[in-house]
Amino acid sequence: MVRQTSCIMSVPPSASIDSHVPAPWSAPYSCTDSSPMMPGYTGRAWPQDTQPQFWSKFQVWEWLQQTLDMHQIDATSIPFQNFDIDGHQLCSMSFQDFTQAAGSVGPLLFQNLTDLKWSGQYGIEIFGPLDIKTEVDEFQCPIPPFREDFSTWPPTDLVDIKAPFPSSVALTSPTPSSPESKRPQSRPQTAPLKKHNPRGTHLWEFIRDILLNPERNPGLIKWEDRSAGVFRFLKSEAVAQLWGKKKNNSSMTYEKLSRAMRYYYKREILERVDGRRLVYKFGRNAQGWRETDK
DNA sequence: TAGTGTTTTCCTGTTT
DNA sequence: GAAACAGGAAAACACT
Numbered sequence: 001m002v003r004q005t006s007c008i009m010s011v012p013p014s015a016s017i018d019s020h021v022p023a024p025w026s027a028p029y030s031c032t033d034s035s036p037m038m039p040g041y042t043g044r045a046w047p048q049d050t051q052p053q054f055w056s057k058f059q060v061w062e063w064l065q066q067t068l069d070m071h072q073i074d075a076t077s078i079p080f081q082n083f084d085i086d087g088h089q090l091c092s093m094s095f096q097d098f099t100q101a102a103g104s105v106g107p108l109l110f111q112n113l114t115d116l117k118w119s120g121q122y123g124i125e126i127f128g129p130l131d132i133k134t135e136v137d138e139f140q141c142p143i144p145p146f147r148e149d150f151s152t153w154p155p156t157d158l159v160d161i162k163a164p165f166p167s168s169v170a171l172t173s174p175t176p177s178s179p180e181s182k183r184p185q186s187r188p189q190t191a192p193l194k195k196h197n198p199r200g201t202h203l204w205e206f207i208r209d210i211l212l213n214p215e216r217n218p219g220l221i222k223w224e225d226r227s228a229g230v231f232r233f234l235k236s237e238a239v240a241q242l243w244g245k246k247k248n249n250s251s252m253t254y255e256k257l258s259r260a261m262r263y264y265y266k267r268e269i270l271e272r273v274d275g276r277r278l279v280y281k282f283g284r285n286a287q288g289w290r291e292t293d294k
Numbered sequence: 295t296a297g298t299g300t301t302t303t304c305c306t307g308t309t310t
Numbered sequence: 311g312a313a314a315c316a317g318g319a320a321a322a323c324a325c326t
Contacts, residue, residue, distance in 0.1 A: 262316065263317095278314075
């Protein structure tokens, strides 16, 4: 089969992609300009340009996730529910509190937070020059509300460039149910999600993050049944464009996006919702979408 | 370098 | 008829 990929590369990977759409925790971003990046881990997903005191719960989790990632610590090793707190509460935690909440990882987290508090890292320019205008910017609704949100939600994004990022941590990775390590190459995988997450955020996480941030979701996707995890695309092409922008792929369409979504059926990240167009449902291997997950 | 995981792309056929 | 869905096939790409 002759495949044409040249169009995808119309935007050089090194191009500066603006990061307008923040995500709560799972979308690690990298430097958004073309500045040299370290190989491997370079992106910082937690809100480093905001003082920890002002972090939201999501941002706290994000910081947790990235800190663990940075130190290659399995996220399952600490109870995230112990950090169901905002930045203010986080900053008021003592060393003992951290140890109590995160066990052996506590000191590390405490140290990291202390460093963050005092290192003057806040204010690092996260967002590169917003000089690249893409098709997504033309949408009437998606971008402006996100931009307005910068004051309160600066760090991560739903439309960052594809980042050389380490695997996402278990917080967003389903528990493997039936290990299926052997399968033909170049076939859509059917194994449960593992830590390997070469492209940063997974599509389903991207979708989830839009859903979880109504204020940053200007009518793109909406919950049909929040408790059941059923949601519906309102502006399917706009979502696809956003996803494409995030992946630096201007040729992304809803058709392609939906194909990727369908692959999630086998992995039970999504479940079919028969007879309803543009409607999907999170499956048992999708995590982080429930209200109780927050 | 091979293997793996996660898309991405293209396609054909079906359903709404 | 158009849009969306379904799923096979294969390639791309980042990571281990």
